[in-house]
Amino acid sequence: VFIRPEDTLESLYGDDWVYVARFNRIDRRHVYPGMTIKSPKNMADIRDYSPLPATYEPARPYDRYILIDMEEQWLGAYEYGVLKFSMPAATGKDGYETPTGVFHADARHRNHTSSLYKVEDQSAQYPMDYAIRFHVGADNVAYWIHARDLPGRPASHGCVGLYDEDMQKRIFMFPDRPVLADAKKLYEWAVGESAYEGVDSGELELLEDGPVVEITGKNPRYLPTPQRAAADVKK
Structure with a gap:
């Protein structure tokens, strides 16, 4: 997923942002416009990753x-x-x-x-x-x-x-x-x-x-x- 200026993990993933952050080994402070992050096709696949x-x-x-x-x-x-x-x-x-x-x-x-x-x-x-x-x-x-x-x-x-x-x-x-x-x-x-x-x-x-x-x-x-x-x- 390409991060736009208006994007945050919460706006993109709601309450599931925690799982996406963990999967990407990244914190919210370091998600910034222009970067890309890995996004699961099925969120259930990474909840216990x-x-x-x-x-x-x-x-x-x-x-x-x-x-x-x-x-x-x-x-x-x-x-x-x-x-x-x-x-x-x-x-x-x-x-x-x-x-x-x-x-x-x-x-x-x-x-x-x-x-x-x-x-x-x-x-x-x-x-x-x-x-x-x-x-x-x-x-x-x-x-x-x-x-x-x-x-x-x-x-x-x-x-x-x-x-x-x-x-x-x-x-x-x-x-x-x-x-x-x-x-x-x-x-x-x-x-x-x-x-x-x-x-x-x-x-x-x-x-x-x-x-x-x-x-x-x-x-x-x-x-x-x-x-x-x-x-x-x-x-």
């Missing part, structure tokens, strides 16, 4: 196992090898690829912000709400799963981003009515108070026996997309 396997043998011994497929730009949460839920993700862009391999989550930080990168207008450090750290590189750079924008393609500097429209509204004043909250959902399942005793202070906390995080594949290849005009940016 997940490109990840319903069962995953390496996850069978673990009560919490996170699988991230970079080619699919998708994350799955497994309990004893069974997929409990899954969600789109944005991994590291070319030149900043997310490290692959098998890791363990070793820290949580619900109110984390980037120490290196700022938001588009440079007014504040980039928010990384509901952050789960899974790796610290030899250069002492930390990699997290956290809330961020999802533009429909790999976009980060190595971290793994998930939907959080509450964060977008707080920082960018859009969307008016936040709906998508995948970063919070994963955080509460993986490292929240139900998984660890004690109150989550919101500050950085080291974890013992954090869930396994497996990252596989390579970044997908895309055709060139239209350049986005500054006037199209939703703030």
Whole structure:
């Protein structure tokens, strides 16, 4: 579907916009005139869409196992090898690829912000709400799963981003009515108070026996997309 100036996901798909957004790995803030998105012939085909396997043998011994497929730009949460839920993700862009391999989550930080990168207008450090750290590189750079924008393609500097429209509204004043909250959902399942005793202070906390995080594949290849005009940016 070609996006016209008057189009939004809601105007095109009504209440089904959520499924189309997930299918395209994109948030509402990044749907702009001149781009095209994938549109299903039958909406029922994507309402429970997940490109990840319903069962995953390496996850069978673990009560919490996170699988991230970079080619699919998708994350799955497994309990004893069974997929409990899954969600789109944005991994590291070319030149900043997310490290692959098998890791363990070793820290949580619900109110984390980037120490290196700022938001588009440079007014504040980039928010990384509901952050789960899974790796610290030899250069002492930390990699997290956290809330961020999802533009429909790999976009980060190595971290793994998930939907959080509450964060977008707080920082960018859009969307008016936040709906998508995948970063919070994963955080509460993986490292929240139900998984660890004690109150989550919101500050950085080291974890013992954090869930396994497996990252596989390579970044997908895309055709060139239209350049986005500054006037199209939703703030």
